[in-house]
Amino acid sequence: MVSRRTLLQAGGAALAAGGLRISLPHQADAAGTGDAARLLPSFGRATRLDVADVSSLGGNDQLLLTTLQGVVNRSRPRLYFNFDRSDVDLRWLPDTGASVTRHDRALDLVARYRSETRGAILYDPGVPDSVNVATTLAGLENAVAATAEQAGEYRLKTVADLRGRFDPDDVLATYRWQLEHLFPRCTRTLLAGLPPTRTVRADGVHWREIARETERVRDASNRRVHTFDLSPEVSGGDGVYLRFQDSLGDDGWGASVSSVVVRTDGGQVVASFTAGTAAEAPYLFDGSGSSVGDNSNRFCDGDGHFVYRFTPPAGTRQLHVEVDMWNQYLVSATTTAPTRVEPFPYFRDYAVASRAMVFWLPPSGGTGELLDEIFGRVAPTTPYAGWFSDDVAGECGGVDRASQHGIEVVPADFYMNGTVHAGVPARISDKVPPRQKARLRNRVYLTLTVGEGDNIQYCQRRMRNIWDDPARGRVPVNWTVSPLLADIGPALLAYYQNTATDNDLLIAGPSGAGYTYPGSWPESSLDAYTALTGRFLRRTGMDLVYAYNPRNAQGDGWIPFEERVVRSYRDNTPLRGIIQSWETGDLQIRPAGMPVIGNFFPQGKAAEYRDGLLKHIESWDGTGPLFVAGAVNAWSWTPSDIAELGKLLADPFEIVRGDTFFDLVNRAARSS
Numbered sequence: 001m002v003s004r005r006t007l008l009q010a011g012g013a014a015l016a017a018g019g020l021r022i023s024l025p026h027q028a029d030a031a032g033t034g035d036a037a038r039l040l041p042s043f044g045r046a047t048r049l050d051v052a053d054v055s056s057l058g059g060n061d062q063l064l065l066t067t068l069q070g071v072v073n074r075s076r077p078r079l080y081f082n083f084d085r086s087d088v089d090l091r092w093l094p095d096t097g098a099s100v101t102r103h104d105r106a107l108d109l110v111a112r113y114r115s116e117t118r119g120a121i122l123y124d125p126g127v128p129d130s131v132n133v134a135t136t137l138a139g140l141e142n143a144v145a146a147t148a149e150q151a152g153e154y155r156l157k158t159v160a161d162l163r164g165r166f167d168p169d170d171v172l173a174t175y176r177w178q179l180e181h182l183f184p185r186c187t188r189t190l191l192a193g194l195p196p197t198r199t200v201r202a203d204g205v206h207w208r209e210i211a212r213e214t215e216r217v218r219d220a221s222n223r224r225v226h227t228f229d230l231s232p233e234v235s236g237g238d239g240v241y242l243r244f245q246d247s248l249g250d251d252g253w254g255a256s257v258s259s260v261v262v263r264t265d266g267g268q269v270v271a272s273f274t275a276g277t278a279a280e281a282p283y284l285f286d287g288s289g290s291s292v293g294d295n296s297n298r299f300c301d302g303d304g305h306f307v308y309r310f311t312p313p314a315g316t317r318q319l320h321v322e323v324d325m326w327n328q329y330l331v332s333a334t335t336t337a338p339t340r341v342e343p344f345p346y347f348r349d350y351a352v353a354s355r356a357m358v359f360w361l362p363p364s365g366g367t368g369e370l371l372d373e374i375f376g377r378v379a380p381t382t383p384y385a386g387w388f389s390d391d392v393a394g395e396c397g398g399v400d401r402a403s404q405h406g407i408e409v410v411p412a413d414f415y416m417n418g419t420v421h422a423g424v425p426a427r428i429s430d431k432v433p434p435r436q437k438a439r440l441r442n443r444v445y446l447t448l449t450v451g452e453g454d455n456i457q458y459c460q461r462r463m464r465n466i467w468d469d470p471a472r473g474r475v476p477v478n479w480t481v482s483p484l485l486a487d488i489g490p491a492l493l494a495y496y497q498n499t500a501t502d503n504d505l506l507i508a509g510p511s512g513a514g515y516t517y518p519g520s521w522p523e524s525s526l527d528a529y530t531a532l533t534g535r536f537l538r539r540t541g542m543d544l545v546y547a548y549n550p551r552n553a554q555g556d557g558w559i560p561f562e563e564r565v566v567r568s569y570r571d572n573t574p575l576r577g578i579i580q581s582w583e584t585g586d587l588q589i590r591p592a593g594m595p596v597i598g599n600f601f602p603q604g605k606a607a608e609y610r611d612g613l614l615k616h617i618e619s620w621d622g623t624g625p626l627f628v629a630g631a632v633n634a635w636s637w638t639p640s641d642i643a644e645l646g647k648l649l650a651d652p653f654e655i656v657r658g659d660t661f662f663d664l665v666n667r668a669a670r671s672s
Helices: 059-075 108-116 130-141 148-153 171-181 278-283 348-354 365-375 391-404 456-460 462-467 490-499 526-540 563-572 606-616 639-648 658-671
Strands: 014-017 020-023 048-053 079-082 099-103 120-122 144-146 158-161 191-193 197-201 208-212 224-229 240-246 256-264 269-274 284-286 305-310 319-326 329-334 339-343 357-359 383-386 408-411 444-450 477-481 504-508 544-547 577-580 596-600 626-632 653-655
Touching: 048 108, 059 079, 059 108, 059 130, 059 144, 059 148, 059 197, 059 339, 059 348, 120 130, 120 148, 130 144, 130 158, 130 171, 130 348, 130 357, 144 148, 171 357, 171 365, 191 348, 208 224, 224 329, 240 319, 269 278, 269 305, 278 284, 278 305, 319 329, 365 391, 391 408, 408 456, 444 658, 456 462, 456 490, 462 477, 462 490, 477 490, 477 544, 504 526, 504 658, 526 563, 544 658, 577 658, 596 606, 606 626, 606 639, 626 658
Parallel strands: 048 079, 048 099, 120 144, 120 158, 191 357, 191 383, 383 408, 444 477, 444 626, 444 653, 477 504, 504 544, 544 577, 577 596, 596 626
Antiparallel strands: 014 020, 197 339, 208 329, 224 319, 240 305, 240 329, 256 269, 256 319, 284 305
C-alpha cells in the first residue's frame, strides 16, 4: 500500500506562472513520516520547544509566525505558540515531553529562525484571498507569508510578491490561478480550507442597548416591525452601527431579521433592504457571525452576531430604523467601529508543513463549481482540513459537496500547533471499554451524547475545558471525539482515554474517520470510507458512532441511512450501532441488521430539557422498554448541567452509556 502522505517531488530552476516568476529550491517536496497507516501527516517528535505567547499580537504578526512555524517544524518541531489568553493551549504542553524555553517576545523568533527560510511571500493587503495563495506558496517555497513592511523589518528576502497580482473582486480568478499554477506542486493527500481573514472585536466600544427579548421565543410568534430611535448615535463617530445578538445564547434561537428601513427626521430614506439580498451588502458591516435563512432573513445564534453600518446625511438630527424582527433578539447601537479585519492565522503551520493547497470557496454558485473541480482532482478519502464559509448553509453545502466526491472533512481551522501535536508519542488504547450491564425492563432508557467531537479544535479547546469540570462522571455520558486524533493529536486522545471515569464513553464523532454524509458518497468509494473508519475505530477502541446524513428535499430534516450505507459500516467496521442526527427522536430503524437510532434534541438547559423529554414520551404506555438518544449541546452545556439533569430525571428514566444502550436495544429486538 502506498503511503497517503507521500508528496509530489518539486523541482526545476524556475516557474513562469501567469506573470509571477518564482525561483524553486532543488529539494524533495516530502513531509511527515513514512508510516503508510497514517491519514494525516506527522513531522516527528519534539524534543525541545521554543514557546511564546502570541495571544496579544495582531493577525499579520500571527500569520508571519504560524507560517514560520510550518517551515521550521516540517523538518523537526521546535516552535509552539499560545494563542489563547485562557492558556488552554498551554495545558497540552507538558504532554509533548519536550524541554521548553519560554520567550517573552514571540517576534524575536523570526530572527532566530530566519536562516531556515528562503524569505517572504508578500501578500496583498487589498486582496484578502492573497493570504491563502501566500500560504500555499510559503509551503512550496520554504518561506513565510508577510507584508512588505514585515519583510523589511525582519530582513526577509522577497521570494514572491503578490501585490497587484489579483483582482480583489474576482475570487474565482485568484483560486483558478492557484489551481492551475501551484496545485501541480502541492501534496495530493491533504486539502486545506481556511478563511483568509478574521473579524476581531475592537476594545473599548460602548454599546447602548435598544431592545431585548427576555422570553424564550423560537416560533417567530413575536414577529413584528420594531421602530428604534438612533438619534443619540447621530452626532458622533464615523457612522451608526446597529448590532443584533442572541439574548438567550444557550438554545440556538437568536435574533432573526427580515428587512430594515432607515429614515431621517425629514423622511429621507438612508437605507432600505431585505436581508440576504444584494441590497443588504452595502450596509452589512460584519456578517461573519450570522447566516441567511430560507425566508430572506439573517439570523444569529449563541455567541454569534451581525452588525449593520449606516451613514446619516450631513445635518441629520434624528434617525429612526424600522426592523422586521423576531425570536430571541438583543439589539444595541454604537458610533465606534466595533470590529476590524485582519489575516486569519490558525492551522497554517500544518498546511505549510504539509505543502497543502489552501483555499476558501463558498460551496454554492461559481465558487462551488470550482470547489467541485478541486475535490475531483484528488483520490477518494483525501481529507479536507479546515472549514467552510457561510456558517450553517456553508457547512451543509460544503460537507455534501465533499461527500459527493468521496472527500471527508476534518474541522480544523482553529486547531493550534498541529505540527507539534501530530508527532507527540502517546499510548492510545485500542481496547473497547468493559460494558456496563443493565437489566432490560419496562423503562425509558436514555443515553446522552455530547456532540462536536468530529471537530478536532473542539477536542483541543472547549472539550478540555468542560472535561475538567469536577462534576464529570456523575452521570453516564457519551463523548464524541474524532478517531483521527490518533494521527493529528494522539496525546489529546490518550488524555481523554486515561482520565475517563466509568461513566464516560468515547464514541466517534460524525461520521467516523472524518465528518461526512455517507449517503452522498458514490457507490464506488463508500467502502473506502467505512474501511478507513473501521481502521481508526479499531485503533482507538471505539465501537459506536454519531453520524450525519444529507438533509431531505424540504430542508427540515435528514434522510435516514439506507441499507447500502449501513451494510458498508457493518461489513467494514466494529460498530454495534449508530446514533443518527435527527433532533425529533422518532427514528428507530434496523437496516442491514444494525440498529440506527435518531437523536432527540430538546432545547434549553436541565429543567427545560427534562420537560422536553416528558413531552416526548407522553404516548408511551409503559408496557415495554423505550429508547431515547438524547443530544447535548457541547457549546452551552457542561458536566455540571448534565449532573443537574440527572437529578431531575426520576422514574421511569434510566440514564445509561451508549454501549449499554445499544446492548439493551438489541436485546429488546430479539425478545420482541
